[in-house]
Amino acid sequence: MTLKEKVEKALESVRPHLQADGGNVELINVSEDGIVKVKLTGACGSCPMSAMTLQYGVTNAIKEVVPEVKEVQAI
Numbered sequence: 001m002t003l004k005e006k007v008e009k010a011l012e013s014v015r016p017h018l019q020a021d022g023g024n025v026e027l028i029n030v031s032e033d034g035i036v037k038v039k040l041t042g043a044c045g046s047c048p049m050s051a052m053t054l055q056y057g058v059t060n061a062i063k064e065v066v067p068e069v070k071e072v073q074a075i
Contacts, residue, residue: 003066004030010065011038014057018044025058034070036062050074 001009007030018024023044028037038058040050047053051074059072 003032003034003068006066007036007062007069010062011058013065014061017057018042018053021047023047023053028075030069034068036069036072037075038072039075 004027008027011025011027015024018040021043023040023042025044026039026041028039030036038054039045040047040054040058044050044053054072054074062069062072
């Protein structure tokens with residue numbers, strides 16, 4: 001399984017929570033040095049709490065499943 005596939009699998013675990021609030025997360029890129037770029041969409045894209053959602057929800061979910069990820073960035 002590639003690094004990108006592992007990250008996508010991790011995102012699947014957090015998506016239902018985002019979708020329940022009218023949002024979602026899209027995987028944009030996974031670099032070979034462990035930098036993941038995602039885009040929060042729907043209600044999450046404009047929510048004032050999106051930074052916390054990214055940090056505590058999305059980042060933690062990814063790093064729990066894919067510890068080799070160094071950083072998650074929102075674009």
